[in-house]
Amino acid sequence: MERLPYAQRMRNRCIAITVLVTIIIAIVHCSTKDDPVPPAEPAEPQVATAVDTLAQAIAPSDTNQNPNGLVALKGIEDEDFESSGNTANGNVASATNATAESTDSVRDTLHIKAQKDPLLADKIDILLRRYHPDLGVILVVDTKTNEIIAWGERRDGQVQNKPDYIGRTTFPAASLAKLVTIAAAMESNRYSLNTPIPMIGRHHTLYLNQLRVPEKYNGPTMELSEAFARSANPPMAIVGKNVGGKRLNAAAAKLGYNKNFPGNAPNASRYTAPDTGYGLAEVACGFTTSTTLTPLLAAAQVRAILTKKPLEIPWARDMAPFAPQKPLALNLGKFTENTYYGLRESMLRSVTQGTARKHMSTKNMARKNFEALRLGGKTGSLDGNDPAGRYDWFMGFAEAKNDPNKSIVVIVMQMHKEMRSQPATQVAATVINYWAHQNLDLKK
Structure with a gap:
């Protein structure tokens, strides 16, 4: 029926x-x-x-x-x-x-009007007021120009008029750190996207017995890109242990980790993979609070993957000292074409078959917009301590299928205490849907 x-x-x-x-x-x-x-x-x-x-x-x-x-x-x-x-x-x-x-008459809209896309900024402001996360950061970047076109931030019980937290480095990267593992695996030339990886136990746990793979293992496996898309910890940890801490740290450096940026915009995100042991497995799958990520660097990482260029920090003319006031090119090196392809395809699979599939869909987007866009991303969640609470991430992109120049990077980072607001992926889908309404020329 x-x-x-x-x-x-x-x-x-x-x-x-x-x-x-x-x-x-x-x-x-x-x-x-x-x-x-x-x-x-x-x-x-x-x-x-x-x-x-x-x-x-x-x-x-x-x-x-x-x-x-x-x-x-x-x-x-x-x-x-x-x-x-x-x-x-x-x-x-x-x-x-x-x-x-x-609709409060005293709502501060000056920071909204000053942004590159005030309509999208107003939409973000409304979403933060509607869902009221304990801490919320939303960032939208134009892929072609790398310019921040809209942002919003909520903390201390109210929406902020300054983006103080887009460059803060105390937020656990959670499963967003799996980007580093995919990059290191592809750079090693030992893995492809469809390489089968042992899948032992549950996806979201990480025990020592899940890392001990028998010599003649014949149990369930999961392709590398599927493990990334479904955010499965054990197979990603196994891959990280196999490629080693040296390759992981090298890939992290090209993605901007441990880099002191001019003017501390943003502050340095932290990633340190040990040589061996359980700690290496934790870092490889993002199952640790020691790996941190700023929303601004997360946007830079997605944009670098889409453009296949060395990492550049997003900029805005009116956001100093929280973001650069002009394009900031960084000499951090490039990945191979094959690695960029693997990262992009893995992010696309997160939306089509992975953890972003439920909310990045026609449940939260108009069907015409959803069908006209190519969507990719990565989700992550982990408890953190500064500030204390449950962190919920989405990093991703949306680009028009008929015109790849129409493309944006979207970052949503939320922290919840006792009460959880709407999932970060759902918020991101709503932002993308509104952007598509404004920018895509689609027949009704």
């Missing part, structure tokens, strides 16, 4: 809630009809108001009537809210608070 449209399912749920509440009220009324206490005011109007509020909160947005382009809710299915730990009442409260915050 074909599934009903999203809007119709939402209306049906509202009707069901109304009927259920009415039945409950009728039962309560019948059980207390002999009570001498004067009856209270009828509750139906309040119930109807609550149901209307719920319906408004979950109804799909009409982008033609919404100048701010709040299309994030249009494709969000119920399971997305459930996986984020939100209830229906919580969604109503969140939507109400976000609306009040985003």
